[in-house]
Amino acid sequence: MNNESIPSSKEINMLFETFFDVFPMILSANLSQNTYFLFKHDDFLDDNIPESGNYDEMIEQSVSNIHPDYQADYLRLFSREKLLSAYEEGITDIYAELYQKGRASDYQWISTHVIRTTNQNGDICQLCIKRILSDVHRVNMHKRRL
Numbered sequence: 549m550n551n552e553s554i555p556s557s558k559e560i561n562m563l564f565e566t567f568f569d570v571f572p573m574i575l576s577a578n579l580s581q582n583t584y585f586l587f588k589h590d591d592f593l594d595d596n597i598p599e600s601g602n603y604d605e606m607i608e609q610s611v612s613n614i615h616p617d618y619q620a621d622y623l624r625l626f627s628r629e630k631l632l633s634a635y636e637e638g639i640t641d642i643y644a645e646l647y648q649k650g651r652a653s654d655y656q657w658i659s660t661h662v663i664r665t666t667n668q669n670g671d672i673c674q675l676c677i678k679r680i681l682s683d684v685h686r687v688n689m690h691k692r693r694l
Contacts, residue, residue: 568587568589570679571677571678571679572588572589572591572592572678572679572680573586573587573588573589573592573593573676573677573678573679574586574587574588574675574676574677574678575587575675575676575677575678576673576674576675576676577603577673577674577675577676578603578667578671578672578673579603579628579631579632579635579671579672579673579674580671580672580673581671582602582603582604582628583600583601583602583603584600584601584602584603584606585599585600586598586599586600586606587599592678592680593613593648593649593650593658593678597609597610603628604627604628607623607626607627607628611623613648613649614646614647614648614649615646615647615648615649615655617647618646618647618648621644621646622644622646625642625644626642626644626660626662626676631662631664631674632672635664635672639664640663640664641661641662641663641664642661642662643659643660643661643662644659644660645657645658645659645660645681646658646660650680656680656681657680657681658678658679658680658681659678659679659681660676660677660678661676661677661678662674662675662676663675663676663677
């Protein structure tokens with residue numbers, strides 16, 4: 549690989565900023581080590597999750613921000629134990645739309661997509677991206693639930 553094919557740090561930052569505008573919460577987790585690191589716009593969601601820490605503790609803390617009707621689904625899909633089992637079965641990505649507290653403590657539809665990866669040490673890792681769904685989509689989801 550020559551130097552022309554390696555993006556500069558400026559290009560990488562621009563790519564990340566563009567991606568971050570679309571997905572205002574990006575979480576990188578090492579499930580083997582039970583750790584995570586979070587990038588989040590300050591105005592995205594009504595939670596006070598630390599930027600980094602223990603993945604299991606983060607899931608326990610964040611479930612309180614999920615509407616009670618969706619908490620069981622959230623844990624079934626995104627607990628570390630369940631993710632590791634799913635990945636072991638060959639599932640490489642999981643997607644869900646859940647009703648979650650926003651900044652004003654009002655609930656809003658949030659899409660959550662996790663994608664499995666492996667780091668250079670062979671640890672099972674994942675990238676999680678979240679965003680607020682549009683008002684039209686939110687109304688359509690509500691109608692489907694009724």
